[in-house]
Amino acid sequence: MRRPFVAGNWKMHGTRAQNAQLIEGVLHGVADGSPTEIAVCPPFVYLWEVARLLKASGISVGAQSVSAEAVGAFTGEISASMLKDIGCSYVIVGHSERRALYKEDDALVARKFLAAQTQRLTPILCIGETLEERERGDTLQVVARQLTAVLDLVGVKALATAVIAYEPVWAIGTGKNATPEQAQQVHAQIRAEVAAHDAKIAGGVRLLYGGSVKAANARDIFSMPDVDGGLIGGASLKADEFLKICAAAQVH
Ligand code: PGA
Numbered sequence: 001m002r003r004p005f006v007a008g009n010w011k012m013h014g015t016r017a018q019n020a021q022l023i024e025g026v027l028h029g030v031a032d033g034s035p036t037e038i039a040v041c042p043p044f045v046y047l048w049e050v051a052r053l054l055k056a057s058g059i060s061v062g063a064q065s066v067s068a069e070a071v072g073a074f075t076g077e078i079s080a081s082m083l084k085d086i087g088c089s090y091v092i093v094g095h096s097e098r099r100a101l102y103k104e105d106d107a108l109v110a111r112k113f114l115a116a117q118t119q120r121l122t123p124i125l126c127i128g129e130t131l132e133e134r135e136r137g138d139t140l141q142v143v144a145r146q147l148t149a150v151l152d153l154v155g156v157k158a159l160a161t162a163v164i165a166y167e168p169v170w171a172i173g174t175g176k177n178a179t180p181e182q183a184q185q186v187h188a189q190i191r192a193e194v195a196a197h198d199a200k201i202a203g204g205v206r207l208l209y210g211g212s213v214k215a216a217n218a219r220d221i222f223s224m225p226d227v228d229g230g231l232i233g234g235a236s237l238k239a240d241e242f243l244k245i246c247a248a249a250q251v252h
Helices: 016-029 044-053 080-085 096-101 106-118 131-135 139-154 156-161 180-197 199-204 215-222 239-251
Strands: 005-009 037-041 060-063 090-093 122-127 163-166 206-210 229-232
Touching (some): 044 060, 080 106, 106 122, 106 139, 139 180, 156 180, 163 180, 180 199, 180 206, 215 229, 215 239, 229 239
Parallel strands (some): 005 229, 060 090, 090 122, 122 163, 163 206
């Protein structure tokens, strides 16, 4: 059985006061022993404080990116060991905004994935096609290429302690979510790719959908057999909306 998982990606939003209010709202509404595992991913500078606020709550903290390097003269970078040190459990790697805006390629994403796991952080590996790639009929090929880059570096067994998020780029922040059927089709393909290497790992790895998930569409998307939860951007910044999405993930 795969435990449903919902992670909030706050992106570059928030202040200390807003974060405290958001966390308070989430903690107020979340049930003890929630069947859905929950994580939030604030900007780097707030990780420490958010981790303290969530201490003993059962809600995990993740970072939005990590350096591929372990330590040294890399101005502006944050290492996996630092994230571990301040209480992170997860880290997003390969988000499409990092790939597109900061030119992170498949090889760098794979190295970041490895750097995270070396410090026992669980990577949330984001993969997904652009609108142009979908319209060309290349969706499955693109997703397979992004996944293979990681598998080639770390091996399939590494997916036993990782999460994969399928995030079609055209659905992120656009209000235009993939239909449940579109998500299921790609998720099934991702699971099949992993199964071609190791069926047991494929059966256990959690596959999140991300891209304009909100309370109103979460249940339909999460009801798909290969969708194990979501990576939530905009809707994770409102406590009530985020809580409804977490509750919708319990359909499994
Ligand atoms: P969105 O973002 O929910 O705002 O579309 C999702 C993401 O980028 O992870």
